[in-house]
Amino acid sequence: MNQRPRSVCISLLVSAFLVGLAALSAGPAEAASKLKVVTATTDMAALAAEVGGDRIEVESIARGYQDPHFVEAKPSFLLKLRKADLLIVVGLQLEIGWLPPLITQSGNPKIQVGGPGYLDASEFAEILEKPTGVVTRAMGDVHPLGNPHYWLDPENGRRIAHGIMTKLVEMRPSDAAYFQQRWEDFSQRLVAAEKVWDEEMKPFHGRKVVSYHKSWPNFARHFQLDVVGYIEPRPGIPPSPSHTIELIQQMRRDHVKVVMVEPYFDLKTPNSIGSATGAQVIVLLPSVEAEKEATDYFKLFDYDIALLTKAFQATQ
Amino acid sequence: MRHLIIFCCCFVLSSGILLAQEKDNTQDRFKALEERIAALEAEVQALKAARGVASGTPGAAVQPAERAVASPEAASVVAQAAQPPTPEAQAPPPPVPQTVTATPVLAGESPGLLPVYGGASAAAKALNPDISVIGDFLGSVGKNPFNPVPALAMHESEVGLQAIVDPYARADFFLSFGEEGVNLEEGFITFTSLPWGFVAKVGKMRAAFGKVNTLHNHVLPWTDRPLVTDNLVGGEDGIDDAGISLTRILPAPDGIFLEATGQVFRGDSADVFRSSQSRDASLVGHLRGYKDITDNTNIDLGFSYARGHNDAGAAFGSNAFRTQLYGLDATLHWKPLRRSIYHSFVGRSELIWSNREEPGVPQQAFGFYTSGDYQFARRWFIGGRFDRSDRARAANLTDSGFSTILTYWPSEFSQIRGQYRFARYADGREGNELRFQFQFSLGAHGAHPF
Numbered sequence: 058m059n060q061r062p063r064s065v066c067i068s069l070l071v072s073a074f075l076v077g078l079a080a081l082s083a084g085p086a087e088a089a090s091k092l093k094v095v096t097a098t099t100d101m102a103a104l105a106a107e108v109g110g111d112r113i114e115v116e117s118i119a120r121g122y123q124d125p126h127f128v129e130a131k132p133s134f135l136l137k138l139r140k141a142d143l144l145i146v147v148g149l150q151l152e153i154g155w156l157p158p159l160i161t162q163s164g165n166p167k168i169q170v171g172g173p174g175y176l177d178a179s180e181f182a183e184i185l186e187k188p189t190g191v192v193t194r195a196m197g198d199v200h201p202l203g204n205p206h207y208w209l210d211p212e213n214g215r216r217i218a219h220g221i222m223t224k225l226v227e228m229r230p231s232d233a234a235y236f237q238q239r240w241e242d243f244s245q246r247l248v249a250a251e252k253v254w255d256e257e258m259k260p261f262h263g264r265k266v267v268s269y270h271k272s273w274p275n276f277a278r279h280f281q282l283d284v285v286g287y288i289e290p291r292p293g294i295p296p297s298p299s300h301t302i303e304l305i306q307q308m309r310r311d312h313v314k315v316v317m318v319e320p321y322f323d324l325k326t327p328n329s330i331g332s333a334t335g336a337q338v339i340v341l342l343p344s345v346e347a348e349k350e351a352t353d354y355f356k357l358f359d360y361d362i363a364l365l366t367k368a369f370q371a372t373q
Numbered sequence: 374m375r376h377l378i379i380f381c382c383c384f385v386l387s388s389g390i391l392l393a394q395e396k397d398n399t400q401d402r403f404k405a406l407e408e409r410i411a412a413l414e415a416e417v418q419a420l421k422a423a424r425g426v427a428s429g430t431p432g433a434a435v436q437p438a439e440r441a442v443a444s445p446e447a448a449s450v451v452a453q454a455a456q457p458p459t460p461e462a463q464a465p466p467p468p469v470p471q472t473v474t475a476t477p478v479l480a481g482e483s484p485g486l487l488p489v490y491g492g493a494s495a496a497a498k499a500l501n502p503d504i505s506v507i508g509d510f511l512g513s514v515g516k517n518p519f520n521p522v523p524a525l526a527m528h529e530s531e532v533g534l535q536a537i538v539d540p541y542a543r544a545d546f547f548l549s550f551g552e553e554g555v556n557l558e559e560g561f562i563t564f565t566s567l568p569w570g571f572v573a574k575v576g577k578m579r580a581a582f583g584k585v586n587t588l589h590n591h592v593l594p595w596t597d598r599p600l601v602t603d604n605l606v607g608g609e610d611g612i613d614d615a616g617i618s619l620t621r622i623l624p625a626p627d628g629i630f631l632e633a634t635g636q637v638f639r640g641d642s643a644d645v646f647r648s649s650q651s652r653d654a655s656l657v658g659h660l661r662g663y664k665d666i667t668d669n670t671n672i673d674l675g676f677s678y679a680r681g682h683n684d685a686g687a688a689f690g691s692n693a694f695r696t697q698l699y700g701l702d703a704t705l706h707w708k709p710l711r712r713s714i715y716h717s718f719v720g721r722s723e724l725i726w727s728n729r730e731e732p733g734v735p736q737q738a739f740g741f742y743t744s745g746d747y748q749f750a751r752r753w754f755i756g757g758r759f760d761r762s763d764r765a766r767a768a769n770l771t772d773s774g775f776s777t778i779l780t781y782w783p784s785e786f787s788q789i790r791g792q793y794r795f796a797r798y799a800d801g802r803e804g805n806e807l808r809f810q811f812q813f814s815l816g817a818h819g820a821h822p823f
Contacts, residue, residue, distance in 0.1 A: 120668065123710045131671060132630040132663040139570055139622055153817070161543060164622060166566035171540055194786055294784060295751050321711060323751075 092229060095141040095168075097152050098125050100208045101178055101217070103345040103354045105145060107243040108222045112232050118156075121346030124321040126198070126293070130155040135163055143228065144168035145221065148179035151205035174228070179205070181220035182213040185274040197291025206343060210275035211251050214354055218243055250355050254280070254362050261369040267308060267336070268317040269327060272343045276361075285311055288318075288326055296326045308334045314372035315365070317341040320348070337368045502536035502544075505818035507591045510811040517796065517804035519772075520603070527552050528810075529590055533818050541566040544576075547589065558589070558613065572620045580612035580642070581620075581634045581659040582677045583700040583723050594719070594746045594756055594780075596792045596810040600772050601740030601762035605698065605727045607643030612657065612679060614638035614646070630663040638681070645765075646681030649692045655681025673704040685731040694730040696765075701725075717748040727765050738763035746778070754780040760796070770799035788812040 094115040096102040102117040109115060116137055119128045125147070138144065138159055146152055160169060167174035184203035192201045207213050222240040226233040262281040269288045277284045286307055290300035307313070308330070316338045318327045324338065331338040341361050342351050351357045511528035530550040537543045542564045549558040561576025579587050585602050590609070598609055606612060616638030625631035636657040640648030646655045657679040665671045677700035685694035701724045708717040724741040740762025748754045756778040764770045774796030781789045789811055796804040 120710055124714055127714055129706070129708060129713075131665065132632070132661075132673070133628070133665045133671070135622060135632075136628075136630055161563055161565055162572060162620075164565075164567070164570035164572045164620075166541075169540070169565050170537060172566075194784075198785060321714065323712070323715060 092142045092225065093140055094143045094145065095137050096145040097147050097156060099345040099347075100354070100357075101145045101147060101221075103357075104178075104208075104214060104218045105221050107354060108218050108236055108239050109225055110235065110239050112229065112235060113225065117346075118159075121342070121344040121351070122320050122348070124319070125151055125344070126154060128152070128155045130159050134159055138163040138168060139165045141165060141168050141174065143174045143176060143224065145176045145178055147205055147208070148177035149184065149202040149205035149207075150200050176221065176224050178217045178220060179203075179207065181216045182207040183210070183216070183275070185278065186271070195291075197289070198293030200292075204271060204274050206272045207275050209273060209343060210279040211247055211254070211358060212279065213275060215244055215247055246355070250358065254358055257362055257366050261366065264315070264369055265311050265313045266315045266317055267304065267313050267330075268341075269319055269322045272319055273317065273341075280362075280365075285313060288316070288322075288330065301326060301330060305330055305333045308336060315339065315368045317365075319343050335372075337372055339364050339368050341365070500536075502534045503817040505533040505535075505814060505816035507531045507533070507812065507814045507818060509590055511596060511808065512810070513806050513808045515804075515806040517794075517806050518802045519796070519798045519804060522806075522808070531558065531589065531591065533816075538562060556610075561618075570621055574618040574620075575616075577613065577615045578618060580614065580636055580638065580657040580679065581618065582606065582612050582657050582679050582698065583659075583675065583702045583725065584704065584721065585723060586611040586613075591812055591814070594744065594754070595758060595776060595778055596790055596808045597776075597794065599723075599742035599744075599758065599762075600760035600774055600796065601723065601725050601742050604762040604772065605645075605725050605738060605740050605765050607645040610643040612638075612642040612645060612655075614640070614642045614655065616654075625662075628664060630661075632661045632663075634659040634661075640681045642681070645679075645683070645696060645698070647684040647687065648682055649687065649690075653682040653692055655679065669709045670705070670707045673702075673706070675702040676700070677702070683729055685729070694732070696730070697728045699726040699728075715748070715751050718745065720745045725762075727763075727768075729765050731766075736766060736768040738765050738768035752782045754778075754782075756780070764799065767799075772796060772798045774804070786814045 091111075092109065092113045094102075094105050094109065094113045096105060096115065096117045098119045099117045099121040102115045105113065105115045118134050118137070119125050141163075144160070146156060165174075166172060169175060179202075184207055186200075186204035188196075188199060188201060188203075192199055208217060218240055222236050225236045229236075258280040263283055265283045265285045266277075267286045267288065268284055271287060271289075271292055273282075273284055276282070286304050288296050288301070288304065290297055313334070314336045316327050316331055316336050318324060318338060318340050320340050320342060324340075327338045330336065341364060342348055342357060345351055345354060345357045347357075348360065351360045507530070508527070509529040509531070510526070511522065512525045513522045514524065528551070532546075532548045532550065534546040534548075535544070542562050544560075544562045546560040547558040548560075549556045557577055559576070559578050561574045561578045564573040564575075567573055579589075581587060583606070585593070585598060586606055602608060602611065616636055618634060618636040620632060620634040623631040623633055634657075636659075638646075638655045638657065640646050640653040640655040642655065648654070657677070659675060659677045661673070661675045663671065663673045677698070679698040679700075680695055682692050683694050683696040686692060703722050705720040706717070707719075720743075722741065722743040725739070727736070727738045727740075729736045729738070740760075742758055742760045742762075744756060744758035746754055746756035758776045758778070760775065761771065761773040764772070774794065776792050776794045778790060778792045783789070790809065792808045792810070794804065794806045794808060798804070
């Protein structure tokens with residue numbers, strides 16, 4: 058029975074140790090330090106970097122070449138999240154399979170859903186493909202709130218950047234002028250770049266294309282492409298032989314000559330469709346840093362548009 | 374009594390302060406709202422004027438771009454007030470074309486209406502929790518003399534109810550329905566906004582002892598649980614009890630994730646722990662280290678400890694006998710990020726030591742399993758597991774076995790699995806079984822921790 062005082066002592070020691078550790082690692086908040094921004098994807102990181110400049114430190118959880126639907130909720134991400142001042146998510150349930158447990162486990166009150174450091178970028182963007190009727194999983198892995206690949210329209214890029222700017226101003230009023238200046242500069246550069254992109258894509262307006270996954274509605278709308286079919290029979294369902302045969306027939310009928318594939322999908326089925334229809338298969342990037350060249354939001358569109366225009370010219 | 378009075382005083386004082394703050398807040402909010410309405414009115418006027426101009430010109434397609442830029446600004450009046458006119462206002466961007474694709478028409482597309490963007494439909498979502506049901510159908514052919522299972526059984530239907538409770542917490546309930554009877558598998562609140570990075574859980578939960586004990590049936594890579602879990606850690610139910618859990622990430626060298634968890638439970642878990650008095654609590658501690666070796670490969674190590682009273686003295690009304698469990702777990706994950714949906718490998722092992730005090734000699738048992746699962750195509754997994762374990766109540770008896778597993782995923786939401794299982798029990802009897810399993814999920818089941 059003399060174990061009781063000993064166990065009390067041990068528990069006290071352990072608690073003291075834990076509290077000590079907590080106090081050590083909490084530290085005093087430095088007003089002058091950079092805002093720590095963590096984003097779900099590289100695209101949000103690129104847009105945040107445009108606006109935040111050197112007053113923020115920004116890091117993405119997913120890599121640009123990774124399927125953003127299927128990221129593993131690795132504990133190492135918690136190390137980033139626990140210190141974050143701001144978490145920017147794509148939203149529309151894109152990250153539903155991995156981000157919620159990370160947020161819960163982070164022990165960081167700021168970035169909890171609805172917290173002062175939680176920003177859902179889809180609030181600012183124009184969202185397409187919101188299901189209007191009954192939604193069931195018979196449609197595959199549909200996103201009931203709309204298509205989450207909305208950053209691929211430069212107009213949405215501008216809106217998201219504006220939303221991020223507003224948030225940064227709110228969090229750091231002392232740097233408000235800096236962030237506003239950065240946003241205006243970004244917006245002007247985007248206007249200029251859009252003119253070039255639109256000009257380059259103009260000859261190919263209305264061209265029919267096929268894509269692997271429904272990643273491109275916003276991109277297609279902006280650049281006036283007509284996505285007539287998908288290699289996936291339903292979102293998230295791998296290609297089936299019968300659907301592939303139907304797609305080949307449709308592509309022959311509609312004279313579709315370009316197949317767009319995201320970098321994280323296997324090229325076997327797209328290539329066989331390409332050889333059956335004479336269409337060019339191109340690996341189009343849905344995200345910043347999916348290839349070495351696509352280092353920022355502008356270079357992402359530069360890369361994709363160069364690839365597309367080349368493919369369209371070759372298959373006139 | 375004195376404590377009670379002090380508490381009451383504090384409560385009254387703090388609620389007074391809160392009320393005063395609330396009054397101030399309300400006034401501020403009214404003011405902000407008034408400003409916002411004024412700004413929105415100006416916005417609508419500007420839009421009406423712009424539309425009037427545009428409708429007179431043939432290139433009316435400039436509308437959506439302008440509207441779109443206006444909308445985020447309207448949503449952030451405070452920022453707007455502090456901000457000079459945007460470049461768009463002076464030089465409108467190139468028109469966003471009215472388009473071509475077969476996408477559903479947005480509310481905002483029809484002329485004269487403001488566009489409806491993401492936030493609006495999210496706001497319409499009811500406050501119901503996310504509800505999910507996961508069905509687990511299990512069949513078996515062959516024989517298992519020691520631990521027979523029915524030929525066909527709707528083994529478990531797990532209902533999950535999950536939602537954010539308030540700005541400080543979320544809650545998760547998992548009700549496990551057998552063919553007969555219900556069990557609250559887990560039901561707990563998680564406090565996510567505690568100071569100093571602590572995360573607390575209160576309720577009934579699976580204890581953080583090793584890996585397998587924390588996992589629900591439907592996320593196991595097998596149709597069963599390893600022999601060591603059956604023999605030493607309470608089998609399918611495992612250490613699953615009502616209590617309090619506290620977790621914190623600990624400071625560690627760069628790139629290493631270190632996390633400590635401490636849990637106190639009532640002390641009733643399957644056949645492992647049994648409390649006969651209110652102070653017979655059981656304790657569980659877990660220390661976890663994790664490191665990314667490369668982008669594609671990572672290693673996860675854990676040490677667990679649990680102790681509580683057992684039922685050895687129940688026959689003569691004594692609670693003097695305890696069981697202590699020690700566990701080591703190691704997991705190696707490999708998943709190439711560029712092809713993450715097609716290939717992956719998980720190698721896993723757990724070693725568990727049990728020290729069970731009994732009226733005679735204490736039983737010191739040891740057991741382990743080692744398993745590997747390889748995903749060789751988008752929908753296909755193949756795996757194997759080796760088992761060996763002493764029995765907790767008779768440590769000189771050792772069971773062993775192995776399994777091979779093949780899994781097919783028609784989609785993310787259903788799974789078909791076959792498992793061949795061989796077991797050699799301590800008394801010399803053997804089990805040879807072919808087990809098959811269908812799993813299917815409805816609704817939005819929240820993601821499980823890594």
